[in-house]
Amino acid sequence: MAMLTDLRKLDDLLNDLAKRYQFRSPDDRLYGALTVSQSYCLRILFFQGARTMGELASELDVRLSTMTGVIDRLEEKGLVERVDHPDDRRSLRVQLTAKGRPLYRGAHEAFLSHLEPLLDGRAADDRKLILAFLTDAIRVIQGWRDHPRKVRRHGPKNPERGTRRRAGRPGDLRAVRVG
Numbered sequence: 001m002a003m004l005t006d007l008r009k010l011d012d013l014l015n016d017l018a019k020r021y022q023f024r025s026p027d028d029r030l031y032g033a034l035t036v037s038q039s040y041c042l043r044i045l046f047f048q049g050a051r052t053m054g055e056l057a058s059e060l061d062v063r064l065s066t067m068t069g070v071i072d073r074l075e076e077k078g079l080v081e082r083v084d085h086p087d088d089r090r091s092l093r094v095q096l097t098a099k100g101r102p103l104y105r106g107a108h109e110a111f112l113s114h115l116e117p118l119l120d121g122r123a124a125d126d127r128k129l130i131l132a133f134l135t136d137a138i139r140v141i142q143g144w145r146d147h148p149r150k151v152r153r154h155g156p157k158n159p160e161r162g163t164r165r166r167a168g169r170p171g172d173l174r175a176v177r178v179g
Helices: 002-022 036-048 053-060 064-076 100-119 124-146
Strands: 080-084 092-096 150-152 173-175
Touching: 036 053, 036 064, 036 080, 036 092, 036 100, 053 064, 053 092, 064 080, 092 100, 100 124
Parallel strands: none
Antiparallel strands: 080 092, 150 173
């Protein structure tokens, strides 16, 4: 029962973390009323440089038409610009503007300053454990996205019959490919 309680608590904490990280207030002065998609787009352009619309859409896992809207709004704010592709005259790339780069840098540095206390003063091995746990959490969540349905390996088919298991651990699950 303790494992199930801990799993539920982990689920609650990861959900809370995702909501707080992803859903920023439109009134937040650091992000200048940016949507989540706009923030992620600026992050990609800041760290990876200019990208085509197709590359951005692929990285953000959105349709090209959605990406076009995101870029249109960022362009209206003066944060990005479309420029000619250096190797393909028929293609454009999107890059940060002189206004967009410092805006994102400032917001990102402010966020990192809030994260710093989580690692500050911890031994290198402890920091590695924290980062390994988060890496594992991302891997597991991606596995859930790739295979959203899991079934019990063992146990009764009829839940009213009880929770005793003949083999394995309680709640032992295996992934099942859907589709």
